[in-house]
Amino acid sequence: MKTAELRSKFLQFFESKNHQIVSSSSLVPPQDDKTLLFTNAGMNQFKDVFLGFDKRPYNRATTAQKCVRAGGKHNDLENVGYTARHHTFFEMLGNFSFGDYFKRDALLFAWEFLTSPQWLNLPKEKLLATVYAEDDEAYDIWLNEIGLPPEKIIRIGDNKGSRYASDNFWQMGDTGPCGPCSEIFYDHGEDIWGGPPGSAEEDGDRFIEIWNCVFMQYNRDENGTMNKLPRPSVDTGMGLERVSAVLQHVHSNYEIDLFVNLLQAVARVVGVPYTQQMPSLKVIADHIRSCTFLIVDGVLPSNEGRGYVLRRIIRRAVRHGYKLGCKQAFFHLLVADLAKEMGEAYPQLIEKQAQISEILQQEESRFAQTLETGMALLENALQKDAECLSGEVIFKLYDTYGFPYDLTADIARERNISLDEEGFEREMAAQRARARAAQNFKANTQLSYEGKDTEFHGYTVRQSESTVLALYKDGEAVQQLSAGESGAVVIDFTPFYAESGGQVGDVGYIFINSKDYFK
Ligand code: SER
Numbered sequence: 001m002k003t004a005e006l007r008s009k010f011l012q013f014f015e016s017k018n019h020q021i022v023s024s025s026s027l028v029p030p031q032d033d034k035t036l037l038f039t040n041a042g043m044n045q046f047k048d049v050f051l052g053f054d055k056r057p058y059n060r061a062t063t064a065q066k067c068v069r070a071g072g073k074h075n076d077l078e079n080v081g082y083t084a085r086h087h088t089f090f091e092m093l094g095n096f097s098f099g100d101y102f103k104r105d106a107l108l109f110a111w112e113f114l115t116s117p118q119w120l121n122l123p124k125e126k127l128l129a130t131v132y133a134e135d136d137e138a139y140d141i142w143l144n145e146i147g148l149p150p151e152k153i154i155r156i157g158d159n160k161g162s163r164y165a166s167d168n169f170w171q172m173g174d175t176g177p178c179g180p181c182s183e184i185f186y187d188h189g190e191d192i193w194g195g196p197p198g199s200a201e202e203d204g205d206r207f208i209e210i211w212n213c214v215f216m217q218y219n220r221d222e223n224g225t226m227n228k229l230p231r232p233s234v235d236t237g238m239g240l241e242r243v244s245a246v247l248q249h250v251h252s253n254y255e256i257d258l259f260v261n262l263l264q265a266v267a268r269v270v271g272v273p274y275t276q277q278m279p280s281l282k283v284i285a286d287h288i289r290s291c292t293f294l295i296v297d298g299v300l301p302s303n304e305g306r307g308y309v310l311r312r313i314i315r316r317a318v319r320h321g322y323k324l325g326c327k328q329a330f331f332h333l334l335v336a337d338l339a340k341e342m343g344e345a346y347p348q349l350i351e352k353q354a355q356i357s358e359i360l361q362q363e364e365s366r367f368a369q370t371l372e373t374g375m376a377l378l379e380n381a382l383q384k385d386a387e388c389l390s391g392e393v394i395f396k397l398y399d400t401y402g403f404p405y406d407l408t409a410d411i412a413r414e415r416n417i418s419l420d421e422e423g424f425e426r427e428m429a430a431q432r433a434r435a436r437a438a439q440n441f442k443a444n445t446q447l448s449y450e451g452k453d454t455e456f457h458g459y460t461v462r463q464s465e466s467t468v469l470a471l472y473k474d475g476e477a478v479q480q481l482s483a484g485e486s487g488a489v490v491i492d493f494t495p496f497y498a499e500s501g502g503q504v505g506d507v508g509y510i511f512i513n514s515k516d517y518f519k
Helices: 003-016 042-051 103-115 136-146 240-247 257-270 279-296 305-323 331-342 353-384 391-401 405-414 421-441
Strands: 060-068 089-097 127-132 153-156 169-171 176-187 207-220 226-239 468-473 476-478 488-491 510-512 516-518
Touching: 003 060, 003 089, 003 103, 003 240, 003 257, 042 060, 042 089, 042 176, 042 207, 042 226, 060 279, 089 103, 089 240, 089 279, 103 136, 103 176, 103 207, 103 226, 127 136, 136 153, 136 176, 169 207, 176 226, 207 240, 226 240, 240 257, 257 279, 257 331, 279 305, 279 331, 279 353, 305 331, 305 353, 305 405, 331 353, 353 391, 353 405, 391 405, 391 421
Parallel strands: 127 153
Antiparallel strands: 060 089, 089 226, 127 176, 169 176, 176 207, 207 226, 468 476, 468 488, 510 516
């Protein structure tokens, strides 16, 4: 079964069980949710419904949700490319009950979808389940109603160091809705190394979690207190790519139809033969998905927050292309291939294709200016500091050559060299102190402008004809600026990206009557 078919079958199944199909929410969580960097699970868009603050016209829902796990609480960035299943971007299929059905129906639905010949028809003997150690109710449902043999129902307690810190207790963030969960695992067979969940070999690749059914019961507050939710609810999440792998009888997510097509596209644009054996191809195939989808949802590469995570992912991809010998911009070319692959499910990929591609190309060319010199510096240092890369070098790469810390770490890891993280943090602290000192001398540049907003057209054009709306000199409105004077000019249309929130503004020229100009 192709990945796209699995996506629609899942939604159809739950629609047949009276669930409302709801579109994926944006990867950027709503402004008032400060607990999340990116949408990282299907339940995020329903957080307030679970908490009882929001009501919907339905009490059962199903979604295929875009998720990014990079840079926040659930951060998979550094593993991507080196394992069979880590992604920065993935899709989570989910069904939700808001105070309607609870444990019994959640588990019966999951079992029916997985094993019924009408749906996925997976062999029952390949499946096993975990439950939270104290959750006798879920245990009994697996044993008595579903008929799973006791040796295939594994109880997992607080195995992560504190109360409720468990593989079988799910929470969205440090605060928010949470509860015990029951996970369904698929056994990929004895020829693959690994043991069942809870065993010493559980990190192996043989037993893979495919579906997490969370029984939302509590709201955890800042003090760690578990407050009971008004109505017990259900939140389930099934990784689209990993179930696709099971259905396509392959072991790695990178071998499913969607990824094989993308990997072939990456090989084509980078100019190497297609193979499953090159982590760099996988890194790039993974990263084009997160970068494209983040830009679709309005994130732009920048030096802080979400924009900086995006920048880090783009630069990591570009460096892997460089490692494969590709010296020209290639990453943006993959947007078209991704739109072909996923545009039917996400039409915005097609609508915004040109714009996304341009943003990526700009970021690629910006990094290209420093990548080669930075790499030379790094190579040199790696040869000298045989075991550990110094904080000064990491900082110089970061500050002068635009190498995010994790990019340098990625390269060092390939050579088994460790990083002096503390030294790097010291350099960063010193730089922050210098910036603060400089800030004290900076003039107050607040202007009293109250006219029409400037319209930004920088994603589509690099020059535009504009009218001057206001002029300022030393912060005061003036009628004219004379030759040699500096000031601020407000115009109605601009292709220049403004300096905002740590991003560096664009620099360029304004021509007057096509002749005189100023910078
Ligand atoms: N919220 C749970 C998870 O992300 C189930 O959807 O695993």
